[in-house]
Amino acid sequence: MSISKVERERNLAVFIDLENLAIGFQNQRKIKFDIQKVLERLVEKGKLIVKKAYADWSRYPLYTAPFHESAIELIEIPKRSQTGKNSADIRLVVDAIDLAWSKPHVDTFVIVSGDSDFSPLVSKLKENGKHVIGLGMKGSTSDLLRDNCDEFIYYEDLERQEQTEQQMATDLAGYLPPNLPERQREVFSLFIEACYALRRENHEVLYASMIKDTMKRKKPSFDESYYGYRSFTHLLEEADNLALADIERNPKSGTYVVTRFCGEREARTTGATAAATAAPGAPGLPAPSIPLPSGGAPRRDRRGSGRHRR
Secondary structure (H helix, E strand, O other): OOOOOOOOOEEEEEEEEHHHHHHHHHHOOOOOOOHHHHHHHHOOOEEEEEEEEEEOOOOOHHHHHHHHHOOOEEEEOOOOOOOHHHHHHHHHHHHHHHHHHHOOOOOEEEEEOOOHHHHHHHHHHHHOOOEEEEEEOHHHOOHHHHHHOOEEEEHHHHHHHHHHHHHHHHHHHHHOOOOOOHHHHHHHHHHHHHHHHHHHOOOOOEEHHHHHHHHHHHOOOOOHHHHOOOOHHHHHHHHHHOOOEEEEEOOOOOOEEEEEEHHHHHHHHHHHHHHHHHOOOOOOOOOOOOOOOOOOOOOOOOOOOOOOOO
8 A cells, every 4th residue: 555755654743832832821811721632633643752841840830740641741941030931942942953853753843832932943843854833822823933834733723623523422422323332432433533633634545544543543542352343444344334434445455445434424415405405306406315314324234235345
């Protein structure tokens, strides 16, 4: 199977300027910065190899425990009357440059800050062939830093993404057959989350291996045998039979690819239904779709169809 450079798994190094984030949160009167939302988004982009956060931790005691539980290295920068902030910035820059030169397998650097002082660092990392992602608050992020990064993620967008995922989980619960065991509900929820994550990263072709890798990054303990499947292939076939995804065999490798999954299928069905409702019976328009029964999606029996069986 040939996977392009864009589709290969990235190795990420994350550097967090906590002071800048804390100031941004105070200005916007938010409760506090949730590092878990950030890591859940970044793990969709690749493997998190290095995670470091810089601060005078005596000033931010509420962040110490959640950062430590997330396996982030806490770099202590004692606050001094005039040089405390610059000391943290300089230490972050030195560590990032050292890592860029000493660990060539780390190809993506994430700067979690909105401080324009990091713009030269971003430029230098890009000169050395690194992909740079920025992440910060809308109210405290410099336009210079944002525009210099290859990608920039606003923390506020992560909060909206969380709401979308909660709605997706609710919709999926109603879509699955009511008698489906809880373990199967759990694994298919993770499966759909992984598919959405890959789509957010602009992957058009969802290879089985890519989906499984994303599921394992989201939940490192994932093992399909725990959910009753002999292989990931059997899990995909079950998802297809439950109408959660459409799968096809790659003609070159013989492995499965997911062509569509339930969220995309619902969106297209809604669009077709709206067109048919606007002009029922009009020539050239699709017929109105038949609503699903209240018990959820009908189970599709693929036996004998030859669609994805060997």
